[in-house]
Amino acid sequence: MSAARKKFTEFTERTDRISDAELDEFWATLAPATIDFMIGEWAGGEFDTGHRANGFMKRLNWFGKTFVSATDAKPLVCLDADGNKFSNTEAMNGEASLWMEEFRGEIVASMVYDGRPVHDHFKVVDDNAVMGIMNGKVALDGDKYLYFYLERV
16 A cells, blocks of 8 residues: 555544645645546545535535546536435536646646636545545635545446
């Protein structure tokens, strides 16, 4: 198990609040994701940092994200009452697309929501996991970002 995977697993298994500083330190060690790397189906979760949006995804019964192509991204794949997956286009006013954008001095794969000024930036933990940071004027909680992760299905 790589050092990055070990630290990632420690973070995903934590039940206490995680500081932004800890997650930022980990983020800085990871390689930028590319659009090609992101294509596929991903199960997701969030890191509890105390951000005002922590818990929003759980209330939506969020499963994860699906990237069919650079122009066909489903950011809110949720589960209905019967456990069936569907793309929730109501919660964030549409779907999304993938772009390579600069974030914190690096060019990373970023998902841009169609209906909101929100960008999710991705860095690679390993072949089957990425860390994400949600960015944008409606996504920030003061100066705090929302941190999350995806694991390849």
